[in-house]
Each structure stands twice: as C-alpha cells, then as structure tokens.
Amino acid sequence: MNLIKELQTGNQSAFESLFHRHKDMVFKAALPMLRDPQEAEDVVQEVFLKVHKRAGQFRGEEWNFRGWLRRITLNECASRLRRNGLHQVSFEKICGDGFDPPQDDSLVLPEKLLLQKEEQTEAQNLLALLSEKHYLVMVLRYYHELSYNEIAQLLEIPPGTVRSRLSTAIRTLRQAQEPDNGANEDEGFVGEGRS
C-alpha cells in the first residue's frame, strides 16, 4: 500500500498511518538539534502539518519520503535555532538536572540507574565543551550524516566554515579525552566561562 499516494488522493487515515510510522524518526532527528524534548515535539507537529499541506508536492516512493521528511525536519530545526539565537549547549531539558527515580520499570536496580546517570553526566560534560555553533555542525555531520555542503546550506554558512568548525570541535573533544586534562577538571571552568 502506498500511503503517500493515498494521502495525495485525500485519504485522512493514510495521514494517521504515516504520522505513526515516522513520528519517532522526526522526533529523534530534531531532539539532538534542539536539545529540548518539548520543542522537538513541536517540530514533529510542524513537520507533519507541512506534510499534510504539501503532500501534493511530493513525488516519489515512500523510501525517499523519509529523506524528504528529514529535510523538512532539519529545515524546521534550523529556522527555530536561528530564531532562538545561540545558547550554551546543555542537555538538562533532556536528562533533567537531578536524580529521577525510576518511573515504571521497577526491575532496574538502583546501582544500574546510578551508573546510567553517571554515564549521562559524563556525556553531558563532554558535549558541553562545545559551543553551540560547533555542536550543531557535529550533530549534522556525525548524527545526521549530512555532507559538508548540505550542512553549509542548512546553516547558511560557507562550506569552508563547516570544515573549520568540525575541525575545532573534534580537537576540543579530543583534548578533553586525553588522560592528563580530563573533562572533569575543566568542568567548572567551562560552565562559568560561557554565558
């Protein structure tokens, strides 16, 4: 069954199927970009609203529908980021800033949970070393696996800048991981140093 064709002919249940099939992909694509689950949910809404409106413009099969969807998602994220301005890279909205007790999974042992939390904090500290403009090119390159040119177009920066930002970002991460200057030591400094 071709859901896209169905939707193009005005079948509303086809839209619902499409929504359920791809909503998580859109959410997971938007989340690292925006670092805010609430806003990522808004993006899901916006993106599918656009799909609903522009379904007629789509030519092709469902497998490249995902590509189309991802492009709309990333464009939406990029324009939101432009609107919001640059912020410090923080994941508090995703991970929470305290210790959350297990919600429903009572089988999770406390130690395991603590370990998870620790791992998460470590990951947060690492990524917080990057400024947002560096973080974004990293996400687009190594999470979304866009080419340098695609990144350049999306963020409206020259391709050369993509290169230099990625280079700087990777160097920053690499330096933080070297044993003699661990991320934990600079943590406080980085946290205060940026506003």
Added chain:
Amino acid sequence: MKCSEFDQLLVAYLDGEVLSVERAEIEAHLSICHRCRAELEGFSVGQKSFRKALDVICAGADLSPDAWARMEQRLSGEKQLKPSLFFRAKLKLTRVTNIGGFVARQPKWKMATVGMSIVALIAVLSVTIPETSEKPGTKDATAIATPMPEAPPTPFEVPTPSPTISPASGPKGNRVTVEGGNITPTALDSSGNIGAGVVVAGVGGGGIRSPYSLTFPQGITLYSNGSLAADRMIVQTGNINLKVIDVAETLESIKRITASLGGYVVSSSWQGEENTNSANISIRVTAEKYDSATGSLRDLAIEVLSENTLAQDVTEEYTDLDAQLRNLEATESRYLALLEKAESVEEMLEVEEVLSETRGRIEQTEGRMQYLERTSATSLIDIYLAEESELDVDFTVGIIQAETGEWVRFSNETSGGSGPYGYHWDFGDGTTSTERSPGSHKYDKSGEYTVSLTVTDSKGNTDTETKEEYITIVGDGGWSAGDIVESAWDGIVSFGHGIAHVMIWVGVLSVIWLPIVLMVILGMRRWRRGH
C-alpha cells in the same frame, strides 16, 4: 607543507570531504608525518565519542503518547481557520506588533479608529512580510502579500555572436577585456581547445554587462580564426628524499634557491637526534620553475634517495566546475526574475529558498575553482633531508675471557657511512674474516689477543678500530687430577651440609616430638601391664 596547513583538512579528509587534489597532498604529507597520522587516529576517536555521548543523552527521551491527539487538534484547527484566512492573518500580524493587547482593552467606540490604524499598519507591515513570516504562525499571511520592494539585479544579456577580446593572448592570470557581447563556456576538447568566442573563466554572479574584464587563471591564446585555446591546468606535487653532508646548511641553500626562483617556503622543520640529523622542508614554486627547482635540489645532495612527481591534470574538473558555475548563475538570474513576478509570500519564500541554495552552490563552486587555480599555479615540493654521518667503526665481543677451542662471538657496531660496506677482521692469531659479525671464531692457544676491524663504505671511506689485548684465552678445558680432587671435595662438603640440615631440624623440633614419643612409650607400658 606545514602540519598546521593540514589542520582543517585532516578532519575533512577523514570525512571524505576533500578534493582529489587535496587528498593527494594530504596523503603525501601523511606518509612522512607521524604527528599528523597520530592526529588522524585521534580524530576518529573524537567522532566516535561524540556520537556515543549523544546516543547516551538522547536514549531516554521519547515522544509523548498524546502526539497524535495534538496533531489531530492542530489539523482540525487549520481547517476551521482556512475560510477566514484574511482575518487570521490580520490578527497574527497585530499580535506580532503588540497591538493585539491594546485592541482588546479599548472600549468599543474606539475600535473603529483602531481598525483604521490596523489597516494602515498592515499596509506598512506587508512590505516586510518575508521577515515577519519567520515568526510562528504567520506563514498564512498570504492574503495580503505584496511584491518584494527590492529590485532584482539585471538579468543576463543575450549573447551576441562575435565579442572582441583584447589582448588576444596572454599568460596565466592575464586580464582581458571582452567587448560587444557575452562569451559563454563550453567544455574543452581533449587537446585543450575551446570553441569560437568561448572563454573559460570566472565571472561573478548577478548578470554580465559588456564590456567586462575577465582574469584568466589559464593562459589563453586567441587564434586568427577566432578560436581560443586554454592551457592545461596541472597540479604538480613533488617528493624528494636527499642525503646531504650538512642538513642545516642545505636548508639554507634550499631557502635561497626557492627565493631566487620566486617561490616560497611553506614549512620547514629540523630534527636533530644523536646520530641522525634530518629535516623536512616544503616549498612552493611556480609551475614553470618546477623542473629547475628539482634540478637545483638534486645538485645539493650527495645522493638522491628517492624522487617522485605527481602531476594531476585538473583541466577537465576545472572546466566542469566552470560550466556548472554558468548554469548556476543562469539559474540564479532566472529565479531573480521570477522573484519579481512572485505574487504571494508563499511563492516568494519558495523562490528565495531556491535562490539561497543556488547562491550557496555558486560560492562553493567558485571556492573550488579558486583552489584549483591556486594549486595549479604553483607546485608543491616536499623535501626530506638526511645527513650522512661519518663512518665510525666499533665492535664488541660476547666474552672477553675464553678457553682454547671455545667459540667467540664478535658483534659489529659500526655506524654512519653509506652501505654497502666491506669488512676486514683481524683476530690477532693470524686469521682474518670478511663477515659482518663473525659468530664462531676459535682460538687454539692461550694468551692475550689484539683484535681489529676495518670497514670500507661504498664511498671508499675507511675506518679501523683496534682493541689491544682484548681477549684473554686460558688453557683448554680437559680432565686433570686437580679437577677430580676438587669435585670429590665438593661432594663431601655438600653431603656434610645435608647431615647438618637434618640434625638442626631434629634438634629444633624436639620440643614437639619428644613429648609425643614419651607419651606413646608410657602408654604402651601401661597397656602391657593391664594385660
């Protein structure tokens, strides 16, 4: 080339985002630079840890289950609002400009005046719609769209058949003026010729007006029949490994030669270690001077250890890029014209989206072309210098005191010079060897021997090391009466040691075993008496 020049390229190289020309340069550099190779490995670790950290962070977050419910709400909201699009747009706009609150608070009799000012405001706002439409929810403001205020640049002129180009021929980088029409690019044929009235060069976007000037990255020749020929664009890189007498001096000479050829030193580094003195230097010279540069370099060396030249013809790539650029520029001007005709904001936004995409690609293409122009104009030569150290002969021996007939192992520790080497050992007992490290020489008579080694290298340099009375040979190791007495005595001593050990243990442990033995004896007696 200096490591720092590769700084930004290395990550791009890892990502497969470098041009083939750049790749060649990077790989050439990586083959000689340990530091950059190590860096490269570190980078892939950095990428992986980023990906992992992101996965860890995002693993727990999920879309809330009521997403579809919200979606349905949004959809039904859209449908209801559609008939009153104009009204909604007006509301949104007023909200944006903070008049909404003001309107709501006013008594009804003021509404009419306010309404009038809103209409006026909308008229003003509509001019800046592309900006306001960025804000949430105002994308439906299509009902009151007006054309873009800015006039688009002049579109392309229609090419005229025979433009004149002056001067008609010139070297690379020559500036020529084209009059009487446009010239458009086509691909070069295999011999590098391009069609009549056709030029390969970069022209900025936004339309062309005649007369205009072009700077040719390639040399061009305009023939009498009106055809133009372009030089091939070759990106040349060389790699030369030299053995020299004095590294520091040679470095200076290379710098002088480079300067005299009008080139420049890209980077130079010098490593002085205990016995090896070496340096890396990279220079760039104009492509025409490449051969004379490598020639002069060869003259500096005692020996050219290796040399290779990589020449890459990028004419095709450059021409393709140029054609691509023309297409993009044509597209851009077409869309600019379209933008003028756009009637709704939606249309305008769409056109602008394509325009900015096109602009991005134009800049990227121009960037690549400039890179090719730069690299083909000059050739990179990477030079590795290693000093030839003096021949220094030395040797050692496994044991300096041996018995007659015992194997003596000599090891050669000669350094410097250049191979292949010739060896001459004199063991001091009238025998000689030409082995590198004789491992099984035997001396037949006891005494002290003087050993000497002479080494001759391929250049005819020779050096000798002589060690006076180096090896002492004692009498042979056969049976003798003394040996037997010695070993018998050794046997008696070790037997005595054994007895002493047993006695000591028996004595020390008597505290434990004596009472046990006494108790056993007493017990036996009582038992006997009892029977």
